[in-house]
Amino acid sequence: MNIFGDDCIATRERLLRLAKALMSAAEPAFEEIRTVKIWSDFLSEHQIPVRWVLNGHSPVIDVGGFGQAKKSVVVTADLDAVGMMSGEGWVCEHTCGHFAQSVHALGLALLLHTYGGFENTAIRIIGCPGEECRPVYDSDYPLPYIPGKQWLLEDGWFKGADAVLSTHLADQLSSGWVQMVDGAEGMVGIRLHMPSFDPDDRRPLSMRTYAGFLEEWQKEIRRITSSPQLKVRARPIGSGIELWTGFPKELADVQTQMVDEILVRLSSSTAVQVELISSYAPLQQSTWLKELAEKVLKKEEAYLNIHHVHELPGSTDLGDVSQVYPVFQLFIGGTFGVTHDHHFHIVDEQFALLWPIQWLMNMIEELAVNS
Ligand SMILES: [Zn+2]
Numbered sequence: 001m002n003i004f005g006d007d008c009i010a011t012r013e014r015l016l017r018l019a020k021a022l023m024s025a026a027e028p029a030f031e032e033i034r035t036v037k038i039w040s041d042f043l044s045e046h047q048i049p050v051r052w053v054l055n056g057h058s059p060v061i062d063v064g065g066f067g068q069a070k071k072s073v074v075v076t077a078d079l080d081a082v083g084m085m086s087g088e089g090w091v092c093e094h095t096c097g098h099f100a101q102s103v104h105a106l107g108l109a110l111l112l113h114t115y116g117g118f119e120n121t122a123i124r125i126i127g128c129p130g131e132e133c134r135p136v137y138d139s140d141y142p143l144p145y146i147p148g149k150q151w152l153l154e155d156g157w158f159k160g161a162d163a164v165l166s167t168h169l170a171d172q173l174s175s176g177w178v179q180m181v182d183g184a185e186g187m188v189g190i191r192l193h194m195p196s197f198d199p200d201d202r203r204p205l206s207m208r209t210y211a212g213f214l215e216e217w218q219k220e221i222r223r224i225t226s227s228p229q230l231k232v233r234a235r236p237i238g239s240g241i242e243l244w245t246g247f248p249k250e251l252a253d254v255q256t257q258m259v260d261e262i263l264v265r266l267s268s269s270t271a272v273q274v275e276l277i278s279s280y281a282p283l284q285q286s287t288w289l290k291e292l293a294e295k296v297l298k299k300e301e302a303y304l305n306i307h308h309v310h311e312l313p314g315s316t317d318l319g320d321v322s323q324v325y326p327v328f329q330l331f332i333g334g335t336f337g338v339t340h341d342h343h344f345h346i347v348d349e350q351f352a353l354l355w356p357i358q359w360l361m362n363m364i365e366e367l368a369v370n371s
Pocket of ligand 1: 096097098131
């Protein structure tokens with residue numbers, strides 16, 4: 001089976017139309033209403049069965065008996081777009097390229113449905129809502145923010161997975177290139193507010209200022225991570241300040257629970273009001289899946305180039321999945337500009353939108369052979 005074969009001309013045209021529709025339906029986290037309608041229409045057009053989970057926010061397509069087959073593989077695609085500042089408010093745009101992931105996932109679903117799956121191997125395709133940290137652009141969104149894959153994990157939709165595969169568009173990368181990444185850092189965001197000044201408050205000044213809080217916060221985080229180097233970015237917001245603390249992927253064992261405990265402890269001793277915005281675990285790509293991916297990619301050596309990267313900027317909720325299951329996400333070229341920037345876009349549709357379907361298919365085939 002080859003997506004670029006002559007028997008797939010109509011499929012390729014349909015998938016490029018799908019990409020356009022998804023791109024113009026850019027929606028915020030947990031409000032991916034038009035996006036899931038496009039998924040639903042595409043799947044019923046091709047009579048592909050789907051289940052809707054997370055109260056209808058998340059489509060799940062099963063090919064084979066997931067969890068019962070010799071090998072069970074999950075493929076994820078994010079559904080939400082990014083809120084971009086515009087005038088007084090924000091508007092959604094697909095500046096992280098998530099619409100492309102939907103095309104990869106639905107293209108794979110269509111090929112599996114048309115040409116059949118693999119013996120002994122079950123495939124589960126999950127459309128995941130709310131990957132982006134919505135409170136970053138939507139300050140009214142209720143806290144703490146739990147990203148989509150944390151909900152999906154909690155509800156057991158990854159349970160039984162032997163491998164989790166995903167794709168993502170890369171920042172400014174030529175056509176014919178992919179990025180093999182070791183991982184991405186985790187992130188914890190907190191929002192601080194200052195109550196009005198109380199002259200009778202006798203606590204030391206370090207307990208009554210943002211700077212004092214920041215120092216205590218860093219001290220506590222360093223204690224549990226025993227890491228001298230932590231990246232903390234401060235971002236002023238209307239009524240206070242946000243602190244974003246990055247965790248290198250080596251610190252994967254820093255649990256959300258530990259952060260919660262620190263917040264409770266600090267909140268009792270400081271005058272600063274603290275709210276947890278969200279936390280994302282570091283992404284640790286599976287070594288054996290990475291090797292497998294490299295093997296699969298090298299079969300296409302003639303026109304494919306691999307760029308190796310240690311750590312990507314930014315965090316993803318796939319990090320949470322990678323703490324429990326073997327995960328590999330491939331970053332795809334054929335793009336211009338940097339994700340989350342207004343100018344980011346695809347320059348080679350064939351490569352960025354269609355080629356990854358073939359890669360996913362080849363990966364699953366390789367996993368099936370080795371089962
Ligand atoms: Zn993204």
